[in-house]
């Protein structure tokens with residue numbers, strides 16, 4: 001289960017540890033994302049946004065928005081109001097700076113908020129997105145239940161999350177990169193010795209594919225689909241309330 005894998009293996013809750021970790025790496029997060037994924041993350045975000053656009057959402061909630069890359073990409077759907085929430089203040093600050101620099105503050109607002117206790121009324125949003133966030137939730141089911149609550153009836157949840165490639169020899173090559181090279185670069189650049197090892201460990205433990213769809217269905221979502229991208233490194237899940 002995703003709850004059992006924590007960044008620092010300390011006594012504090014997974015949520016506290018995740019918050020500390022992202023606060024630690026916030027300054028280098030965007031740079032490392034681009035370098036370590038060789039910009040493939042930009043392609044994944046665009047694939048997700050293309051699917052979301054079909055729903056023509058006017059209001060979007062981006063949960064675990066971090067530094068706002070997916071929040072900003074969601075503007076391509078034509079939405080007029082997008083709110084991003086995250087538990088890491090430092091990630092939010094980096095995102096707010098980006099949004100102000102791009103003069104997008106009239107459409108995008110980033111605020112502190114916890115996926116497991118969202119501060120919005122039920123039936124508030126036309127869509128909800130989570131990019132590389134669900135794996136970090138302390139209580140995955142509670143997070144999905146909350147997202148379901150704040151969505152309008154028929155509205156989609158769009159989730160991007162890492163998954164594990166299955167085919168030989170890509171699986172073996174990728175595992176070597178992901179468990180050895182990537183944590184070493186991550187450690188060097190971010191200054192946090194655990195963050196990118198936690199990335200590998202948390203992806204290994206995450207309930208991907210049908211197992212994740214089970215959580216979506218438990219929350220009440222219908223028409224759940226999973227599309228594996230880039231030989232299964234990443235999965236795009238879409239479901240409707």
Ligand SMILES: C[S@@+](CC[C@H](N)C(=O)[O-])C[C@H]1O[C@@H](n2cnc3c(N)ncnc32)[C@H](O)[C@@H]1O
Pocket residue numbers: 015018019022063064065066067068069070085086087088091113114115116130131132133136137138
């Ligand atoms: C890997 S980052 C992804 C950020 C952004 N969505 C992106 O695509 O770059 C994961 C984010 O999830 C946030 N997070 C983890 N648990 C959360 C929770 N319970 N509620 C809100 N945000 C959370 C972390 O603080 C972090 O910013």
